[in-house]
Amino acid sequence: MASTVQFDxxxxxxRLASYPATEVQIPGAQGDLTAMEGHTPTITxxxxxxxxxxxxxxxxxxxxxxxxxxxxATGVSVLAEQAVPLDEMTPAQMDxxxxxxxxxxxxxxxxxxxxxxxxxxxxxxxxAGI
Amino acid sequence: MPSLKxxxxxxxxxxxxxxxxxxMQMVAAAKLRRAQEAAEAARPFAERMTAVMSALAAGVGTGxxxxxxxxxxxxxxxxxxxxxxxxxxxxxxxxxxxxxxARLRANELVAAGxxxxxxxxxxxxxxxxxxxxxxxxxxHVDLGxxxxxxxxxxxxxxxxxxxxxxxxxxDVVTIFYNRFQSVISQVPTAQQVIPAKFEATASTxxxxxxxxxxxxLADLLxxxxxxxxxxxxxxxxxxxxxxxxxAMDNATRNAGDMINKLTIQYNRSxxxxxxxxxxxxxxxxxAL
Numbered sequence: 005m006a007s008t009v010q011f012d013x014x015x016x017x018x019r020l021a022s023y024p025a026t027e028v029q030i031p032g033a034q035g036d037l038t039a040m041e042g043h044t045p046t047i048t049x050x051x052x053x054x055x056x057x058x059x060x061x062x063x064x065x066x067x068x069x070x071x072x073x074x075x076x077a078t079g080v081s082v083l084a085e086q087a088v089p090l091d092e093m094t095p096a097q098m099d100x101x102x103x104x105x106x107x108x109x110x111x112x113x114x115x116x117x118x119x120x121x122x123x124x125x126x127x128x129x130x131x132a133g134i
Numbered sequence: 135m136p137s138l139k140x141x142x143x144x145x146x147x148x149x150x151x152x153x154x155x156x157x158m159q160m161v162a163a164a165k166l167r168r169a170q171e172a173a174e175a176a177r178p179f180a181e182r183m184t185a186v187m188s189a190l191a192a193g194v195g196t197g198x199x200x201x202x203x204x205x206x207x208x209x210x211x212x213x214x215x216x217x218x219x220x221x222x223x224x225x226x227x228x229x230x231x232x233x234x235x236a237r238l239r240a241n242e243l244v245a246a247g248x249x250x251x252x253x254x255x256x257x258x259x260x261x262x263x264x265x266x267x268x269x270x271x272x273x274h275v276d277l278g279x280x281x282x283x284x285x286x287x288x289x290x291x292x293x294x295x296x297x298x299x300x301x302x303x304x305d306v307v308t309i310f311y312n313r314f315q316s317v318i319s320q321v322p323t324a325q326q327v328i329p330a331k332f333e334a335t336a337s338t339x340x341x342x343x344x345x346x347x348x349x350x351l352a353d354l355l356x357x358x359x360x361x362x363x364x365x366x367x368x369x370x371x372x373x374x375x376x377x378x379x380x381a382m383d384n385a386t387r388n389a390g391d392m393i394n395k396l397t398i399q400y401n402r403s404x405x406x407x408x409x410x411x412x413x414x415x416x417x418x419x420x421a422l
Contacts, residue, residue: 014182016285016364018175033353034344047186048344049353072354074186074341083182085285085357 007041010079011057013066015087020066021057028080029056030073031128039075046075052105052124054090054131055082065090067128069101070121098129138407141400145393152389158224159382166317166375172282173314173368180365187358188332189341190351201348203296203355206329207305212249214272214304215240216295216327218311218366219259220374221278226381228312228320228374229258235322236310240267251304255291255367272298283371288364295363296356299328311366312373318380320373327362330355 008024028039031053039046050073055066071084088097105122136144194200217236219229236259240250252267254260255275263271275291277283298304307328312320343350 012178014179016176016179016288016361017172019178032344037344044342045340046342046344047190047350049350071357072186072350074182081182083179083186 008059009039009041009043011059012079012081013055013057013087014081014083016085020087020089021064023059025057025059025080027058028082029054029058030075030080030082031055031068031124032073039073039080042077043075043080045077046073048073048075050082050084052101052121053128055084055087067093067098067101069125101125102129135403138400138403141396141403145396145400148389148392148396152386152393155382155385155389159379159386162375162379162382166372166379169368169372169375170314173365173372176365176368180361183354183358183361184332187330187351187354190343190347190354191330191332193347194351201352201355203299203328203359204330204351207299207302209305210248212251212303212305213243214251214253214295214298214307216253216255216291216307216309216363217259217263218309218370219254219256219262220370221256221258221276222374223258224381225374225378226384228377228381229256229262231320231322232310232312233259233262235324236263237266239308239310239324240270251298253291253294272303283364283367285360285364288367289360291363291367292356292360295328296359304328309363309366311370312377314369314372314376317376320377325362325366327359330358 008026009028011021011023011025011028012019013021026040030037030039030048031051032048033051034048036053037046037048050068050071052069053067055068057064057066066084067086067088067090068082068084069086071082071087073080073082086101102122102125105125191204194204215236217232219232223229236252240252243250250267250270251272252263252270253273253275254263254271256277257274260271260274273294275287275294277287280287295304295307299307306326308324308326310322310324313323315321
């Protein structure tokens with residue numbers, strides 16, 4: 005039995021998941037990282053992407069659109085602005101997300117960041133195969 | 135002296151009123167439970183958010199180069215008051231207590247020579263503030279169509295508030311809402327959201343930050359504002375239902391009392407009429 009970390013996924017509206025996981029793959033703002041037990045305490049912001057959680061029950065993936073993750077030696081909490089389990093994600097929802105991001109990019113003064121969010125979404129879409 | 139028929143009608147109408155207030159109370163109780171659950175569910179996010187942000191804020195400090203949302207723009211002239219009230223009435227002193235607090239603060243600020251601007255959320259507060267402060271209104275957020283307050287609503291308000299701050303139209307932003315304590319007690323609360331205020335916490339763990347502390351903080355602060363507003367909206371929602379529930383409970387009880395009183399009056403008049411008729415019969419018989 006591999007050692008585990010306590011994984012929590014919370015959105016502003018509710019707690020989406022909370023269970024022990026062996027590893028958590030996080031789409032960090034500066035690149036993906038995987039948190040396992042004994043990880044250095046880290047706080048990283050997220051980019052839109054896929055959050056993968058490996059636990060005793062298998063691999064679960066969530067679509068997150070931003071927020072941040074707090075990693076400690078014994079736990080990982082992901083505070084996501086929006087988070088949807090990948091298997092519940094529909095192409096229509098995905099389209100809505102992309103449309104939102106495009107809209108934000110159109111009005112946002114910080115063009116680079118907004119464009120990156122759109123690009124991240126497209127990358128995630130390709131990765132998720134939706 | 136109302137006639138027997140009048141009294142009967144009166145009792146009937148009070149009974150109908152009681153039915154309505156009773157139904158409203160039960161609806162409010164059901165909604166309260168949902169609102170409380172929503173507030174409960176949102177708590178972990180808000181707590182973590184505040185914890186991380188206060189740790190970050192303590193690390194970065196409010197010195198030169200700190201994000202404006204945290205350190206303020208160096209001025210204290212224009213105050214934006216976000217007054218959150220309900221969309222519906224019949225909830226006791228719920229709206230009045232928020233408006234009272236906001237009005238008090240506004241008067242203080244004006245007396246101190248500051249400029250006050252008011253953004254209202256929910257139409258009841260707007261109606262109450264319209265008389266004295268309509269010149270200070272800068273906007274209104276209508277949540278009348280919203281069945282369940284979502285994070286998106288809070289984000290909308292936060293965007294509006296932050297746009298005003300960035301455009302220099304507001305220096306300090308304070309939100310007014312009712313904090314839910316129990317069904318019978320809601321505490322009107324004023325909370326400053328911009329510049330953000332955190333209680334100094336002794337951060338226990340030392341974290342690595344990716345990207346830098348400053349970048350994360352700059353990224354988080356707008357979300358923090360939205361989260362604070364969201365929490366306030368949820369607390370307000372629960373408070374509203376709580377206030378309505380106790381107001382309707384009182385109304386139901388009052389209606390019950392009134393029915394009792396009217397029934398006694400009705401019985402007395404009926405008895406008086408019977409006695410009168412008897413006396414008439416007896417004196418008629420004696421006169422023979």
